[in-house]
Amino acid sequence: MTESLSHVGEAGQARMVDVSHKPLTERRATASARVTMSPSTLALALSGQGPKGAVIETARLAGIQGAKRTSELIPLCHPLPLDAIDVRIAPDGAGALRIEASVATTGRTGVEMEALTAAAVAGLALVDMLKAVERGMVVTDLRVESKSGGRSGEWRRSP
Numbered sequence: 001m002t003e004s005l006s007h008v009g010e011a012g013q014a015r016m017v018d019v020s021h022k023p024l025t026e027r028r029a030t031a032s033a034r035v036t037m038s039p040s041t042l043a044l045a046l047s048g049q050g051p052k053g054a055v056i057e058t059a060r061l062a063g064i065q066g067a068k069r070t071s072e073l074i075p076l077c078h079p080l081p082l083d084a085i086d087v088r089i090a091p092d093g094a095g096a097l098r099i100e101a102s103v104a105t106t107g108r109t110g111v112e113m114e115a116l117t118a119a120a121v122a123g124l125a126l127v128d129m130l131k132a133v134e135r136g137m138v139v140t141d142l143r144v145e146s147k148s149g150g151r152s153g154e155w156r157r158s159p
Contacts, residue, residue, distance in 0.1 A: 016076045022108040027149030030102040031115035033123045033142040039094045041134040046091065051132040056089045056097075059125035063087035066121025067103050067114040077113050080105050085114075087122055099123055100145070112144050 006017045037045075045055040052058070064085045071079035084104040092098035101118035103111040123139035130137060146156040 014076060016078065017109070019078065019108040022150070024106055024108060025149045026104070026106050027110050027147070028102065028104045029110060029112040029115040029147040030100060030145045031112070031119045031143060032101070032145050033099045033119040034092055034096050034140050035099070035123050035126045035137055036096045036140060037130065037134055037137045041130055041137070042091060042095055042097065044133060045097065045126070045130060050129050052129045055126065055129040058129055059099075059122045060087045060089055062125035063099065063101055063118040063122030067101065067118035070114045070117040073117060074113055078107075078109050080107050080109070080111065080114065082111070082114060085118060087118055089122060089126070097126060099126075110147055110150055112147050116142060116144060 044050055048054045048056070064087055066073075067082060067085045067087075071077040082103060082105050084102070086102045088100045089097050090100075099119045099122045101115045101122065103114040103118065105111050105114075120139070120142055123142070127137050127139060143157065146154075148154040
C-alpha cells in the first residue's frame with residue numbers, strides 16, 4: 001500500500017486528522033441501508049400501527065439524531081455543524097425498507113460518516129420498533145452512495 005492512513009500517526013498511534021489548513025467548502029454525502037423483513041412485518045411498518053407506534057417516523061428521527069451525534073460515536077470523527085439532514089425510508093420490494101440519508105455542511109471535512117451513521121441508526125431503530133413482531137430482520141447494504149466537496153471533489157457509486 002503506497003498511501004498512509006490519515007488517522008494513524010508516524011509511531012502508529014491513533015490521531016485526529018488536522019484539518020485546520022483546509023478551506024471551508026460545501027460538502028454533501030448520501031448513504032443508504034436496507035432492512036429486510038417478512039412482507040407482513042413490512043405491511044405493519046407501513047401502516048404506522050407497529051407495537052411501538054409510528055415505526056417509520058420514529059426511525060427517521062433516530063437517523064437524524066444519529067447524524068448529529070456521529071462524533072460522539074465514532075472515535076476521531078470531527079464534530080461538525082450540520083446544515084441539513086434528510087432521512088427517507090421507503091419500501092424496497094415485498095420484504096424490505098430502504099433507508100437513504102443525506103447530510104450537508106460547510107466545513108473542512110466531509111460528512112460521509114454522518115450520512116452512514118444516520119442510515120445505520122435508522123435501520124437499528126426499525127429493528128427495535130419491530131422486533132416484537134419479527135426477530136429475524138437484517139440490516140444490510142450500508143454504504144456511501146455519493147459525496148461532494150473538498151479536495152477529492154465529487155464521487156458517485158457506480159450502478
